[in-house]
Amino acid sequence: MSPALIGGLGMAVLLLLIALRVPIAIAMASVGIVGGALINGWNSLAFVLGSQPFATVFPYTLSVIPLFVMMGVFAAHAGLSRSLYQAIYSLIGHWRGGLALATLGACALFGAICGSSLATAATMARVAVPEMRRHGYDDRLSAGTLAAGGTLGILIPPSIIMVIYALLTEQSIGRLFLAGFLPGLVATICYMAAAYLVARYRPGAGPAGARVGWRERAKTILGVAPVLILFIVVMGGMYTGVFSPTEGAAVGSFGAFLLTVLTRRLTWRVFIDSLKETASTTAMIFMIFIGTSILQYFIETSTLPRLLNDAIVASGMSRYMVLAVILVIYVILGCFLDSLSMLLITLPLFFPLVKSLGFDPIWFGILVVCVVEIGLITPPVGMNLFVIAAVVPGMQLRTVISGVTPFIMADLVRLAILVAFPIISLWLPSLMK
Amino acid sequence: MTRLVATLRALAQRLANAAQALLLAAVLVTIADIALRSVSNAGVPGTVDLMQLAVMWSALLAIPAAFLTDEHVAIDMFTKALPMRLQQALRLFALMLAVAALALMAWYGAQQAWREHTAGDSTQTLGFPFGIYWLPLLLGLALSSIACLALAGETLARLWRGEPDPAPAAARDPGA
Numbered sequence: 124m125s126p127a128l129i130g131g132l133g134m135a136v137l138l139l140l141i142a143l144r145v146p147i148a149i150a151m152a153s154v155g156i157v158g159g160a161l162i163n164g165w166n167s168l169a170f171v172l173g174s175q176p177f178a179t180v181f182p183y184t185l186s187v188i189p190l191f192v193m194m195g196v197f198a199a200h201a202g203l204s205r206s207l208y209q210a211i212y213s214l215i216g217h218w219r220g221g222l223a224l225a226t227l228g229a230c231a232l233f234g235a236i237c238g239s240s241l242a243t244a245a246t247m248a249r250v251a252v253p254e255m256r257r258h259g260y261d262d263r264l265s266a267g268t269l270a271a272g273g274t275l276g277i278l279i280p281p282s283i284i285m286v287i288y289a290l291l292t293e294q295s296i297g298r299l300f301l302a303g304f305l306p307g308l309v310a311t312i313c314y315m316a317a318a319y320l321v322a323r324y325r326p327g328a329g330p331a332g333a334r335v336g337w338r339e340r341a342k343t344i345l346g347v348a349p350v351l352i353l354f355i356v357v358m359g360g361m362y363t364g365v366f367s368p369t370e371g372a373a374v375g376s377f378g379a380f381l382l383t384v385l386t387r388r389l390t391w392r393v394f395i396d397s398l399k400e401t402a403s404t405t406a407m408i409f410m411i412f413i414g415t416s417i418l419q420y421f422i423e424t425s426t427l428p429r430l431l432n433d434a435i436v437a438s439g440m441s442r443y444m445v446l447a448v449i450l451v452i453y454v455i456l457g458c459f460l461d462s463l464s465m466l467l468i469t470l471p472l473f474f475p476l477v478k479s480l481g482f483d484p485i486w487f488g489i490l491v492v493c494v495v496e497i498g499l500i501t502p503p504v505g506m507n508l509f510v511i512a513a514v515v516p517g518m519q520l521r522t523v524i525s526g527v528t529p530f531i532m533a534d535l536v537r538l539a540i541l542v543a544f545p546i547i548s549l550w551l552p553s554l555m556k
Numbered sequence: 557m558t559r560l561v562a563t564l565r566a567l568a569q570r571l572a573n574a575a576q577a578l579l580l581a582a583v584l585v586t587i588a589d590i591a592l593r594s595v596s597n598a599g600v601p602g603t604v605d606l607m608q609l610a611v612m613w614s615a616l617l618a619i620p621a622a623f624l625t626d627e628h629v630a631i632d633m634f635t636k637a638l639p640m641r642l643q644q645a646l647r648l649f650a651l652m653l654a655v656a657a658l659a660l661m662a663w664y665g666a667q668q669a670w671r672e673h674t675a676g677d678s679t680q681t682l683g684f685p686f687g688i689y690w691l692p693l694l695l696g697l698a699l700s701s702i703a704c705l706a707l708a709g710e711t712l713a714r715l716w717r718g719e720p721d722p723a724p725a726a727a728r729d730p731g732a
Binding site: 140141142143144145146147148150152153156169170172173174176177180183184185188189190193258329365366368369373376377395398399401402403405406407408410411412417420459460461463464503504547 | 610
């Protein structure tokens, strides 16, 4: 059997093991071990098994992951979601669908200090859904808004998935964060347009709220200051070169911890729960990294990436057509796989191809994060759908799925905009020193 | 067997929580380093070495706890409609794969660590021996392998007695 055939069979077995509920890290390591032994023999594999896991988890750059996880965990406990929501609501709550728009704006701001989509969705849902129900909002609009708004957490920097993309593809974390800023804004605007259109054309779905006076507006906007300060310190420090990304993440996690103290939310229980959540999330990520390191050795020695590249060149497809195919594959995979595994399984195959086609790796990274976001709100395994159904009392999963459809359309429009205008992603990084 | 798993779970969780204290300490050292650098040219020496050490211990010692609480990412959408016994058989298969893969990595990792230890490798700034960076990886992998073996024993016993598994942990997506 040729190495390429073993490589192809290995990828099929990997998907089968994942479908049989083998933990993804273990599925990747197992396929890597068996495939690696078949292609390269046991001695070579033994060396890789001994050295590769350590080489993967040792680099200093990886430190940024637990620190941004910790920042997100403390930010979610700091009780800032209500003040963010009230601030945006005071400005636009009196519009039709204004509460939904306020929720999306608050999600975007919360995403600026929390790199987790699930935490953003869960935290904002607890604040926004009761308000929307009180104002007679259709549950479909409320749930769709929250599920989609949550995904802004991973596009607007800091973002854990962006860090992982940067580490895997050896790109600058700072540049990738900057690149995500304007697409995050575009995403927020697209979602707001979707929510507005639903409220406009589905009578009674999103009635207007009460208008708030300017004095009240000023007061609520002041409540947002700590979030903006933390965001500016972390991103500004990284942008100006005062901090490295790891230092920025340390400052961010310390700042989020301080915010939890200042908002008097820090109890011993919250502290221990935060540590536990940081530990388990980081452990999951590191275990997947270890599994990937073995799989990657197998994929690379199977020559599969080179064959894929050659086949695409021979097919005569234009590079944008290839990009479109890759993005469609990501959208389909996102329906069945979690974001991290999807990235780790596909990047060894797709990234060399994308680079050889002459696409900018930072721009591709933003597109990948966008399609990962779509995966978070597409059934059957869109995690945000489950989060909203789980944290909102009486919310059915089918209501969430039905409500999120207009936002998936908005995502596709946004993806098309970002593909058509790479400058949206690349302008800010081009200004970086 | 269930009692053994419960004891292991409690111990692993305490180990994981304790290891997070190192991460918190590294955050404080980094903040002190930035503060010192902003007022003088000198920062805290070896911040990079300390941060790497803290991250290795905090992340890798949390891996066994994540296995014992069933938190590692797995997709159950294709298996949850299967009969209970078939689901348990698949879980047993997954756990035995995990035992083998983790044990192999721990075994060959230990050999590599020993080679580096005898070669006297150490970090650049603080001169820490590489062994203290290897230790959490080897412990994490070996303890995870033992944890999966205990879980496999528990699953086998349930399969034998026809008892259902407790409800699994809620699915999570660490990247999201």
